[in-house]
Amino acid sequence: MTVQELPGAAAAYPAFTLRTDPAPLLPDTEPYRVLGLGTDSPLDPALMRRLYEGLVRGRRYNAQATALTKQGRLAVYPSSTGQEACEIAAALVLQEQDWLFPSYRDTLAAVARGLDPVEALTLLRGDWHTGYDPREHRIAPLCTPLATQLPHAVGLAHAARLAGDDVVALAMVGDGGTSEGDFHEALNFAAVWQAPVVFLVQNNGFAISVPLAKQTAAPSLAHKAVGYGMPGRLVDGNDAAAVHEVLGEAMRLARSGGGPTLVEAVTYRMEAHTNADDATRYRGDAEVEAWRAHDPVDLLERELTGRGLLDEETIRTVREGAETMAADLRARMNADPVLDPMELFAHVYAEQTSQLREQAAMLRDELEAGAGR
Amino acid sequence: MTVQELPGAAAAYPAFTLRTDPAPLLPDTEPYRVLGLGTDSPLDPALMRRLYEGLVRGRRYNAQATALTKQGRLAVYPSSTGQEACEIAAALVLQEQDWLFPSYRDTLAAVARGLDPVEALTLLRGDWHTGYDPREHRIAPLCTPLATQLPHAVGLAHAARLAGDDVVALAMVGDGGTSEGDFHEALNFAAVWQAPVVFLVQNNGFAISVPLAKQTAAPSLAHKAVGYGMPGRLVDGNDAAAVHEVLGEAMRLARSGGGPTLVEAVTYRMEAHTNADDATRYRGDAEVEAWRAHDPVDLLERELTGRGLLDEETIRTVREGAETMAADLRARMNADPVLDPMELFAHVYAEQTSQLREQAAMLRDELEAGAGR
Amino acid sequence: MTAAATLAAKPATMAQALQRAMRDAMAEDARVHVLGEDVGTLGGVFRVTDGLAKEFGEDRCTDTPLAEAGILGTAVGMAMYGLRPVVEMQFDAFAYPAFEQLISHVAKMRNRTRGAMPLPIVVRVPYGGGIGGVEHHSDSSEAYYMATPGLKVVAPATVADAYGLLREAIDCDDPVVFLEPKRLYWSKADWSPHPVEPIGRAVVRRTGRSATLITYGPSVPVCLEAAEAAKEEGWDLEVVDLRSLVPFDDETVCASVRRTGRAVVVHESTGFGGPGGEIAARVTERCFHHLEAPVLRVAGFDIPYPPPMLERHHLPGVDRVLDAVARLQWEA
C-alpha cells in the first residue's frame, strides 16, 4: 500500500493519509535573517571573520574579473557582485569531502572553496571548457545549460550514500533555472531517494532581463519544496551569517540521512547579466540603488564592527589581502595561455577513433604548413 | 519591484512579501468526498443520472475494448476500469467550446465527450495515429509521450484567453506523468500566464509497475500546486459526484479569469497497465480486492438507489444501452478498416516534397507489382 | 526584386532584416506571436526581436519563463488554437531541452491527425560558431533536424534571404526550424524588404565551370571567398547556396554538379553523421556518371565544439575548401 491505504473492514472508502506532514516543509513567510536586526544572539567570531574575508575578497574578485573582460582577457564574465554572501557561505559550509555543483555564475564559490582563480576562469577566458579536475576539488564543471547540473548532484549524492560515504552535494541554481524541467526532476529524485543534497537557489530577481514575476507565481521559490516532500527554507541572501546558518542546517540534515532541502536565498544581481548585457534596458537605477543599501559586504562589516568582532586593522589586512589576490590574478591572466590545437582531438574518446586520427593528421599538416610559411 | 520589494527608507534590509498567500493553495488533508458518507446534502438528479449512465457505459466500454485486444482487433488497450468516475466526470464537466487533452489511457473520456468510439480507438487499433479531427471535437490527440500534452493545453488556453474566447482546457495526466519535466513547465507557464486550464491527475497508484512511493515523496500530488502558486485540490477519484464537483469548481475559476487549478483524483487501476502487462508481477490480489469494495460504479449506484434517485427500471435501461453500445462497437471493430498505404506520404507536409513524391511512386509501383502477382 | 525596392535599399544587418521580417508579419497577421526567453523587454540577446513588444504589446511578443520545452510546448497549443507562433531558442544548444516536443509533436502533428491539425510554428535557432562563445553556445545542430521528417529546415546566408525566408517560414503551414547563423547577424548589405525564392529552392550564388561548392548558412561567404581565391589556381568554382536543407533542392544541385562534374560539400557542422553525408550520397546517386571525382566534404571536425581560443582551427575556412578542391582528381 502506498498513498492509498487499504480500506478498513468497516469503511466504505479507502483510508487516505498524506505521505508526509506538509506543515514542517513550508518555508517561513519572511526570509531568515541574522545581521542588522539589532539583536545580539551570539555569532561565532572565527566563522564571521572567515565569512568577512571571503566577502571582501569575493567582491574584489568580481571587480577584477569584470575588468579582465574589458581588457579582452576574459571572453565573458557573469558577475556575482551583490551575491557574495551566497557564494562565500556556500563554499564555507562544505566539508573537505563534500561536492559543489556550481552554475556558470558561481566561479566565486569555486574559488572560495579553494580552486585556483585562473583555473576557475578557464571557461570564461576560453582556452578550454573546464580548467580543473572536478574530482580533485570535488567541484563539478561550471554548468551553462541551466539546471542540468542538479540531477548530477542528486546522482552523485545518491551514489555516495549507497557507498556509505559521508558526502553531501550542494547544488547552486538561479531563480530562472527553477523553471526548467531538470529542476523538477532533480528535486523529485532527491526526495524519493532521500539523497544527501542541498539545493541553493539564488533568487537574484532576474533571469537576464526577465524579472521573477514573469518566472513564477509561487508564494516563494522555497515553496516549491513542498511539492517534492522536502523542507523549503527562505533566507536573506545578502546576510552571510544567515545563509551560512541555513545552509549549514540543511547540510547537517542531509548528512544525518534526513534527505534534501531546498533553500531560496533572496538576493540581487547588482551588475548586468554579463559584461555583454545592458541592464538599463530592463531595470531602473532606483531599484539597484535601493539594493545597494543592503549590500552584503557592508551589512556584515557593520554588524561585526558594531559587535567588536572586527577592527580597523583587520579590515585593512583583509582588504590588502584582497588587493594582492586581485593583482596576482590580473598578472596571471595577462599571460597568454599556452594552447595546443591538437588537444581538440585528445579527449573526445578514451582512445582516438581512426576518423579522429585522420582529422588530427590533417590539422597537424595544416599547422606545420602554416608554421613553415 | 517583484518579489523583493524595495527597502523602506528606515529598514536596514529589503522588505519581503510572499507573492501569494500559500494557505488557500494547500489541498485539504483528506480527499473530498460526496458519496457514501451517509449525509444527504442535495445532489442534482439530472447530473447524477448522466454520471451514472456514463459510468455504466464506460465500464462496459472498457470491458469491450479489452475483449477486442484478445480478438486481435486492437493492438493494445490501456483500460481505465476502476477510473471511470474520473473519465466520465472529466467529460461531463466540459462545455461545448472547451478542450480536452487526454492521455493514452483516456479514450473513455473522449468517448464520453461524444467522440465516436471507433474513432477514439483508431490509435490503439493501429490503422492511424489519431482517428478524429481534434478541432472538430475539441479533443487533442490521445497523447502517448507522458505529460507532453500539458504544455499544449496551457498554450491553447492561453491563446483562447488572449482572443477573449470563453474556452477552458482540461488536461489529464497520470501520477507517473507528474514526475516529467513537462508537467513542471506546463504548470508553471499556466500559473504565470493565469491560463484557463485545469490539470487533472489521476493518481491510480501505479505507473506501470512503479508504485507511488517510488514516484514521489510529496504529502500528496495536489501539494505540488503550491510551488506554482495555484490551488491544489484532492478528491476521491472513485466518487463521480465529488470529482465532478471539484472539477466544476476549478473550471469555473478558470473561466472567470482565476487561473489554473491542479486536481489530484485518488483512484486505482483495477486491471493491468495494458493487456500486454502482467500486474501480478508487482502487486497482490488483496490490494486489488480492497479497491473493488470502493468501486466507482457501485458507489454511485448504491448512493443514488439509496436516495431514490435511481430505480431498477432505469438501471436496466442504462445497462441495456451499454450492451447495445458494446455490441455496436464490437460489430464495427470486427470490420477490417480500409487502409491506403499511399496515405503514408499524404500528410507529412502541406505539399509533398519531391523526395516524398519519388518514394510514393516507388511504393505505388511495388503495390501494383504485388497486385499483379 | 522590384525597381522600387532596389531604389529604397539601405545598409542593414542580417539581425535587422530578421527583426523586420517578424515585424512585418506581425503587422499583417494578428495570428503571428513571438515568444521566448528575453524576447520582450530586452529584444533578445541578439536584439533580433528588438522593438516588437513595444510595437505589438507583450501579449504578442512574450517573455516566457525559462523553459524551452515549455516554450515550444505552449507554442504547439497556441498553434492548435490557430495562432502562428514564432519561437526563439536563445542558443542552439538550449534548443535541446525542447527536443521531445519538437520530434514527437511539432514534426508529427500534421501527420498524426491526417492533415487536420497542421502546426505553423517557426523555431528560430541562433546557431553555429565563430563568435567566441563559451561551450554550448556554438553548436551546429542541423543534422538532428534534417533527420526528422515533418520539419522544414532553413538557413539563410544573406540579408535578403534572412528577411525573405523568415517571411516564408512564418507563412508556411508546416513547422520550420529556422537556423540563423550567429556570426552573420552583423553582416551587412544594402537592402530593402522584398520577397525571395521560396523555401525548397537552392540558388546559384556564383556560376563557375570547374567544380561546385554546395553549402548553406554561415559557410556561404566562406565558399564565395574560396571561389574568388580559386581563380588564382585556375579553378572557376560554382557556389550553390542550399538555403533550405529540407526540402532539398535536388534539381538545382544536381544540374550544377552535372555541369561541373566535381563537387565539394562545405559546412560547419561535424562531418560524421552531418548534413554533408546525405548531400554527397544523394548527389552521387543521381550524378554518378557525371562525376570525375568523389564528392568531397569539408566540415567541422568530429569533436564537441571547441573553446573560443581554438575555434578557428575547427571552422572550415577558405584554405580547407581549396585543399579539398585540389583533391578533386584534376589530373584524371
Next chain:
Amino acid sequence: MTAAATLAAKPATMAQALQRAMRDAMAEDARVHVLGEDVGTLGGVFRVTDGLAKEFGEDRCTDTPLAEAGILGTAVGMAMYGLRPVVEMQFDAFAYPAFEQLISHVAKMRNRTRGAMPLPIVVRVPYGGGIGGVEHHSDSSEAYYMATPGLKVVAPATVADAYGLLREAIDCDDPVVFLEPKRLYWSKADWSPHPVEPIGRAVVRRTGRSATLITYGPSVPVCLEAAEAAKEEGWDLEVVDLRSLVPFDDETVCASVRRTGRAVVVHESTGFGGPGGEIAARVTERCFHHLEAPVLRVAGFDIPYPPPMLERHHLPGVDRVLDAVARLQWEA
C-alpha cells in the same frame, strides 16, 4: 569462442543474452548499476532486466521516478562518483526527453574536463519498429546519436553480439548508446556467453563477390535473407554487419566494397539525413575508383513511423533490397 563455451550452448533469445550481460557485469563489478522505469520489480517491459533487482537488490537495479532526463542526469552524477550506470530508456522516442543531458553532458563531459571525468554510462534504447507498436514506440533514432561526437553508438544483430557488445559497452570508459532492435528481442540462437569482436569492428556475416550489403541491427537478418534469395538471380552478395556506427569501421567496409565494386546500405531509419548518407558518402570517398555503380541506399521512407497496420510497407524488406541490387548497373 572456446570449445567449452560451444559445448554449453543452449537456445537463448536476444533479450535473455542482454539480461545475462548485465547480470554477469553486475556480479563481476559492484560499480555497475542498472536504473530506469520499471526495470526493478517488473524486470522491464521487455523483461530484459528480469531478476536483476532480486539478485542484486533494488539499490543496484532501481525503479526510478518517471523522468528520462532525471534518469540520465542522475546517472551522470553516479558516474561522476565512480559508478558505471546502465540506463534503460523504455522506448526509443522516450529517450528524447533526455536529449539535452545526452548531448550537452554525457557526450561532452570527458572532453570538457580534459579527460579528467570520463562518463562510463550505457544508455540502452529498445529501438526500431516491426513489433506493431503504436506511435512513438518504433523510432529509429540512430542518426541523432551518430551526429554527436563523444558518444559511441552500438547495435547488435545477433544473440552472441547482444551479450558480447553489451559487456563491451559496460566495460567501455566512454558513454555508449546501445540500440537494441526490438523486433530481434525474441530472436533465438544456440548460445553460451562468450566475448565477441570489440566495439568498432564490423563483421562480414556472409561472404560474396557480386556486391556488398552494408547494414546493422534489425536489418542484418533481412540482408542475410536477401542474400540467400539473390542466389537465384545469380548474385553472390556479401553482408557486412557494422555492429557499431560509432566508431565506424572504414577498414572492413571499404575492403569489402573494393572487393565487390558495388554496395547497398540497408537500414530501417529514414533515408534522408539517416545513417546511410554518411555511410554511402564515406565509402564513395574512399573507394570511388573501385565502384561500378553509385552506392545505393535502402531505408525507411522519409515519414514519421507508420501505424501498426501500415508498418510493413515502410520497413525495408527483402524485395526492396533486391530491387536496389538490381539497380547496381550490372550491364555496365
